[in-house]
Amino acid sequence: MASLKDIAKECGVSVATVSKALNDQADISSQTKEKVRAAAERLGYSPNAAAISLKTDRTENIGVLFVDEARSGLTHEFFARILDSFKRTAEAHGYDITFINSSSANGSRLARMSYLEHARYRRFDGVVIACVDFTDPEVIELIGGEIPVVTIDHIFNNRTAILSDNIGGVKDLTTYCYNKGHRKIAFIHGSKSTVAQNRLSSFYRTAEQLGLEVPDAYVIPSDYRNLEAACRATEQLLDLPDPPTCILYPDDYSAFGGIKAIRRRGLRIPEDISIAGFDGTPIAEQIDPRLTTVAQNTEEMGRLAAMHLIEEIRHPKTSLVEVITVGTEVSPGESVGTCRK
Amino acid sequence: MASLKDIAKECGVSVATVSKALNDQADISSQTKEKVRAAAERLGYSPNAAAISLKTDRTENIGVLFVDEARSGLTHEFFARILDSFKRTAEAHGYDITFINSSSANGSRLARMSYLEHARYRRFDGVVIACVDFTDPEVIELIGGEIPVVTIDHIFNNRTAILSDNIGGVKDLTTYCYNKGHRKIAFIHGSKSTVAQNRLSSFYRTAEQLGLEVPDAYVIPSDYRNLEAACRATEQLLDLPDPPTCILYPDDYSAFGGIKAIRRRGLRIPEDISIAGFDGTPIAEQIDPRLTTVAQNTEEMGRLAAMHLIEEIRHPKTSLVEVITVGTEVSPGESVGTCRK
DNA sequence: TTAAGTTACGAAAACGATTAAGTAAAGACA
DNA sequence: TGTCTTTACTTAATCGTTTTCGTAACTTAA
Numbered sequence: 001m002a003s004l005k006d007i008a009k010e011c012g013v014s015v016a017t018v019s020k021a022l023n024d025q026a027d028i029s030s031q032t033k034e035k036v037r038a039a040a041e042r043l044g045y046s047p048n049a050a051a052i053s054l055k056t057d058r059t060e061n062i063g064v065l066f067v068d069e070a071r072s073g074l075t076h077e078f079f080a081r082i083l084d085s086f087k088r089t090a091e092a093h094g095y096d097i098t099f100i101n102s103s104s105a106n107g108s109r110l111a112r113m114s115y116l117e118h119a120r121y122r123r124f125d126g127v128v129i130a131c132v133d134f135t136d137p138e139v140i141e142l143i144g145g146e147i148p149v150v151t152i153d154h155i156f157n158n159r160t161a162i163l164s165d166n167i168g169g170v171k172d173l174t175t176y177c178y179n180k181g182h183r184k185i186a187f188i189h190g191s192k193s194t195v196a197q198n199r200l201s202s203f204y205r206t207a208e209q210l211g212l213e214v215p216d217a218y219v220i221p222s223d224y225r226n227l228e229a230a231c232r233a234t235e236q237l238l239d240l241p242d243p244p245t246c247i248l249y250p251d252d253y254s255a256f257g258g259i260k261a262i263r264r265r266g267l268r269i270p271e272d273i274s275i276a277g278f279d280g281t282p283i284a285e286q287i288d289p290r291l292t293t294v295a296q297n298t299e300e301m302g303r304l305a306a307m308h309l310i311e312e313i314r315h316p317k318t319s320l321v322e323v324i325t326v327g328t329e330v331s332p333g334e335s336v337g338t339c340r341k
Numbered sequence: 342m343a344s345l346k347d348i349a350k351e352c353g354v355s356v357a358t359v360s361k362a363l364n365d366q367a368d369i370s371s372q373t374k375e376k377v378r379a380a381a382e383r384l385g386y387s388p389n390a391a392a393i394s395l396k397t398d399r400t401e402n403i404g405v406l407f408v409d410e411a412r413s414g415l416t417h418e419f420f421a422r423i424l425d426s427f428k429r430t431a432e433a434h435g436y437d438i439t440f441i442n443s444s445s446a447n448g449s450r451l452a453r454m455s456y457l458e459h460a461r462y463r464r465f466d467g468v469v470i471a472c473v474d475f476t477d478p479e480v481i482e483l484i485g486g487e488i489p490v491v492t493i494d495h496i497f498n499n500r501t502a503i504l505s506d507n508i509g510g511v512k513d514l515t516t517y518c519y520n521k522g523h524r525k526i527a528f529i530h531g532s533k534s535t536v537a538q539n540r541l542s543s544f545y546r547t548a549e550q551l552g553l554e555v556p557d558a559y560v561i562p563s564d565y566r567n568l569e570a571a572c573r574a575t576e577q578l579l580d581l582p583d584p585p586t587c588i589l590y591p592d593d594y595s596a597f598g599g600i601k602a603i604r605r606r607g608l609r610i611p612e613d614i615s616i617a618g619f620d621g622t623p624i625a626e627q628i629d630p631r632l633t634t635v636a637q638n639t640e641e642m643g644r645l646a647a648m649h650l651i652e653e654i655r656h657p658k659t660s661l662v663e664v665i666t667v668g669t670e671v672s673p674g675e676s677v678g679t680c681r682k
Numbered sequence: 683t684t685a686a687g688t689t690a691c692g693a694a695a696a697c698g699a700t701t702a703a704g705t706a707a708a709g710a711c712a
Numbered sequence: 713t714g715t716c717t718t719t720a721c722t723t724a725a726t727c728g729t730t731t732t733c734g735t736a737a738c739t740t741a742a
Contacts, residue, residue, distance in 0.1 A: 001461065003698055014722050019700060027720060046461035050391040050400070051698035054727050059391070061439070074415065074425040084415040091442045094452065096463070098402070098439040101432045108401070108435020120342065120387035122437070227627050256627050263629050283624065286568050286597050288604050344728055355692045360730060370690060392728035395697050 002043035010039045022047075053123060062090055062309065063100040063124035065115060065142065066131045076225070078251070078279050078298065079131040082152060085302025086128060093310050098122060102138060115142040126309045128152065134194075148312040150305050153195055160312065161323050162305045166195055169294040169328035170202040170248075173276055176292075176330050177246045178210050181339035182274060186218040186244035188233045188254065196224075196250070199278075203248070215242075224250050230257030238265060238273075245274060245339050252277035252284040252293055255335075259287075270337030280331050292333035300326050343384035351380045363388075394464060403431055403650065404441040404465035406456060406483065407472045417566070419592070419620050419639065420472040423493060426643025427469060434651050439463060443479060456483040467650045469493065475535075489653040491646050494536055501653065502664050503646045507536055510635040510669035511543040511589075514617055517633075517671050518587045519551050522680035523615060527559040527585035529574045529595065537565075537591070540619075544589070556583075565591050571598030579606060579614075586615060586680045593618035593625040593634055596676075600628075611678030621672050633674035641667050 004022075008015045013032065021028045021036035028036075039045075053059040066083060068076045074083075087097050102115050115138045119127055130152035132139050143149055143156050155161045177185055187203045190196035200219070207214045217240055220233040230249055234257065237244055249255040255277035259269065267273055269289055277284055280295030304324055312319040345363075349356045354373065362369045362377035369377075380386075394400040407424060409417045415424075428438050443456050456479045460468055471493035473480050484490055484497050496502045518526055528544045531537035541560070548555045558581055561574040571590055575598065578585055590596040596618035600610065608614050610630055618625055621636030645665055653660040 005698075015699080016701080016723080017721060019698095020721090023700090029720060032720080046458060048395070048698055049463050050395040051727090052700080054389070054391040054395055054698080054729090055700045057727080074421045074428070075418075077416075077418070080415045080421055087415070087440060091440075096439055096442075098437055099428060099432075101437075111435065117387060122390050253624075256624065260627065260629055283594075283597065286601065287628070288601055346728075356729080357693075357731080358691060360728095361691090364730090368690060373690080389728050392697090393730080395699090395728080396730045398697080 001048075002040075002045040003048070004045075006043055007036060007039045007045055010043065011035050057123075059123045059125055060094055061096045061098055061122065061124055063119045063122065063127040063147075064097055065100045065127065065129045065139070067101075067133075068131060076131060077253075077281055078296070081298035082130065082302040082305070085299045086306045087302075089303045089306035090310070093306070095125070095306075095310065098124070100124075100127065100142075114138045116145045116147075119145070119147055126150070126313045128305055128309055129154075130305075148309060148316070150309040150312070152301060152305055155194070155323055158321055160308050160321050162301050162308070163323065163325050164195075164296045164301060165325045165328045166199045167202040169278070169296070169330075170199045171206045172328070172330045173248065173278075173292075173294050174203060174206040175210065176332075177248070177274065177276065177336055178212065180246075180274070180336055182246040182336075183212060183339070184218070184242070184244040184246065185212065185214070186220070186237050186247045187214075188220045188222045188230060188237075188247065188249050188258075190224045190250040191221045199250075218244055222250055222254065225253045227253060227257035227260075230254035231261045234258045234261035238262070238267075243273075246336060247273065247275045249275065249277050252279045252281045252291060255284075255291055255293070256287075269335050274336040274339065276333075276336055280329075284331070284333070289334035292336040293331050295329045295331045297326050297328065342389075343381075343386040344389070345386075347384055348377060348380045348386055351384065352376050398464075400464045400466055401435055402437045402439055402463065402465055403647075404460045404463065404468040404488075405438055406441045406468065406470045406480070408474075409472060417472060418594075418622055419637070420493075422639035423471060423643040423646070426640045427647045428643075430644045430647035431651070434647070436466070436647075436651065439465070441465075441468065441483075455479045457486045457488075460486070460488055467491070467654045469646055469650055470495075471646075489650060489657070491650040491653070493642060493646055496535070496664055499662055501649050501662050503642050503649070504664065504666050505536075505637045505642060506666045506669045507540045508543040510619070510637070510671075511540045512547045513669070513671045514589065514619075514633075514635050515544060515547040516551065517673075518589070518615065518617065518677055519553065521587075521615070521677055523587040523677075524553060524680070525559070525583070525585040525587065526553065526555070527561070527578050527588045528555075529561045529563045529571060529578075529588065529590050529599075531565045531591040532562045540591075559585055563591055563595065566594045568595060568598035568601075571595035572602045575599045575602035579603070579608075584614075587677060588614065588616045590616065590618050593620045593622045593632060596625075596632055596634070597628075610676050615677040615680070617674075617677055621670075625672070625674070630675035633677040634672050636670045636672045638667050638669065 004015045004018045007018045018036050021033045066079055074080055090097055100115050100118050102113060124147060126148040128150050134154050143159055149159050151159055151161045153163055189200050222229040222233050247258055249258055255275055258275050262269060262273055269275060277291050277293040280293050284291040284293050345356045345359045348359045359377050362374045407420055415421055431438055441456050441459050443454060467489040469491050475495050484500055490500050492500055492502045494504055530541050563570040563574050588599055590599055596616055599616050603610060603614055610616055618632050618634040621634050625632035625634050
């Protein structure tokens with residue numbers, strides 16, 4: 001592939017002149033610029049990102065760490081949507097996106113590199129982290145490294161974080177159900193993560209504020225995106241002597257499990273029992289009945305994550321470490337009905 | 342960040358020795374290797390991918406082109422699953438994954454680069470293409486370039502392609518419905534792409550082989566993943582004087598649109614009418630009734646794409662241009678019932 | 683003892699760019 | 713006329729590696 005040297009030879013000028021001409025610098029005459037550009041075109045010149053980044057110490061490349069359990073996280077609808085938005089924003093600002101991984105590829109260079117080592121090896125200008133186990137030592141090492149980092153849905157010491165307003169979301173949803181007349185609201189929740197903790201706390205707090213009683217049997221730990229578990233939890237709730245009139249699920253996907261369990265009993269939604277999800281996935285609007293859920297603004301989350309990361313990359317001196325909350329909104333749907341009991 | 346030079350200084354040896362020591366070459370004594378490795382560790386040395394690739398002319402990086410209409414393709418469940426599998430395979434073999442884009446970021450280096458220019462700029466060792474408009478001149482330029490390419494779900498001149506067996510899938514599905522007693526089968530299909538063409542042809546051919554009559558009114562062009570369109574097409578079919586007993590949809594997502602339209606009329610699935618999707622998305626197994634569909638082996642498609650691309654990268658002389666078909670399988674579900682009419 | 687072979691390292695070029703500093707030529711000005 | 717600017721380049725160093733070709737020092741074999 002043609003290099004600056006080839007163009008220089010072709011035009012009878014120095015490599016420096018070619019470089020400056022192609023970068024449209026002021027101290028090159030327009031005739032020379034034209035001549036150089038023509039030669040570059042003719043020879044099929046392509047700049048070499050490796051050479052440029054070696055010289056400039058910038059790669060214009062952002063590392064992405066998205067790891068679902070045993071998977072890459074791409075098949076996780078919620079995070080895929082955030083990543084999609086992140087990617088579009090980053091690209092609009094001239095950054096490429098490369099995945100970080102700590103594969104133990106045998107023999108290869110990447111073998112046995114930790115996340116941080118990998119990020120350093122590629123000299124990423126910045127890194128975005130989401131959907132990972134934040135207690136993983138490798139993740140902690142990466143966050144503690146010298147590379148600009150933005151985390152999504154998790155707050156870490158001294159790092160900018162983009163959070164969905166889970167607390168407000170649960171509060172609004174619970175209140176919404178309350179206003180529909182429900183007094184027996186059950187809460188099936190994810191576990192382990194901070195997000196799950198916050199949602200649970202918000203549920204309890206809101207219930208308290210509304211003067212709702214929440215029997216322990218109404219609160220069941222489950223998992224995100226685990227349809228089977230949601231199904232079982234739902235059955236458990238329906239079997240109670242005093243079953244709830246409304247069930248809140250950890251996410252829309254889990255709500256499908258609930259629908260399954262409920263229909264199996266011959267109960268109707270929302271006439272006999274109400275349910276609500278969380279996330280606002282497109283499919284939630286399309287099922288019958290339309291799922292009542294909390295829409296998370298994934299578009300905005302991805303965009304803000306990218307904007308803040310780029311800000312930190314470009315202006316490390318003046319950029320602030322911030323915790324940014326992105327608002328959520330109750331999407332009414334039809335699965336929560338008026339309760340008259 | 343520490344470089345080989347720093348280690349060399351620290352150890353009192355030459356840069357060449359350090360390089361060879363870290364690469365575990367034969368002509369360095371084990372004492373020296375140990376000394377060098379210790380110093381590297383102490384100084385926090387990290388190899389520089391840019392310098393290595395500049396020197397070796399390999400980046401160990403694969404470009405990915407996945408562009409959905411106006412989006413990046415990440416939110417496209419089917420392709421996300423393929424990409425996920427591709428990524429895991431590539432990483433296991435020491436390759437990183439970077440997205441290709443032709444953003445018109447203002448002012449940045451990537452501004453106004455075509456896909457091929459972008460791929461050259463990053464010096465990708467290879468490229469995988471899926472989910473794009475294959476008539477796009479930029480895509481054609483990329484495929485015609487000098488970089489190893491594997492395409493997914495599309496055959497292009499002289500390039501290895503990984504295809505799902507759409508023809509066999511439609512044939513098997515149609516036959517499955519026929520065996521359930523259905524003689525009036527409607528086919529709502531995607532348009533424009535070769536995949537859509539092949540599926541349609543396969544439907545007609547299979548119908549002919551089975552001796553089925555297919556009125557023109559039973560075949561309705563729609564779009565992939567367009568719930569609204571599927572909904573309308575379904576209503577159109579139900580309004581026919583002689584409506585079908587079974588409707589095949591372009592994908593699982595579209596089938597949701599069908600379910601909606603059918604339920605709105607108070608009809609039951611599969612008692613009153615049967616439906617089937619295509620793809621085999623996880624959600625299809627979870628809805629009620631479980632959707633009859635054609636499962637595409639996304640895991641295998643991604644894996645094969647990666648394996649073949651890597652083979653072509655590593656052994657350009659001996660690698661063959663192949664068209665590889667990945668088998669599909671009818672996933673019975675419950676949405677196609679026995680037809681007694 | 684000497685020639686040949688082995689071991690362990692170093693020197694230097696090269697990859698493809700950027701950029702600070704230097705310089706020749708032309709024009710401006712007193 | 714001589715000096716000062718400006719213009720339009722060139723020189724050369726540098727980024728962090730890899731890799732070829734030397735070359736000492738030591739070993740082995742005859």
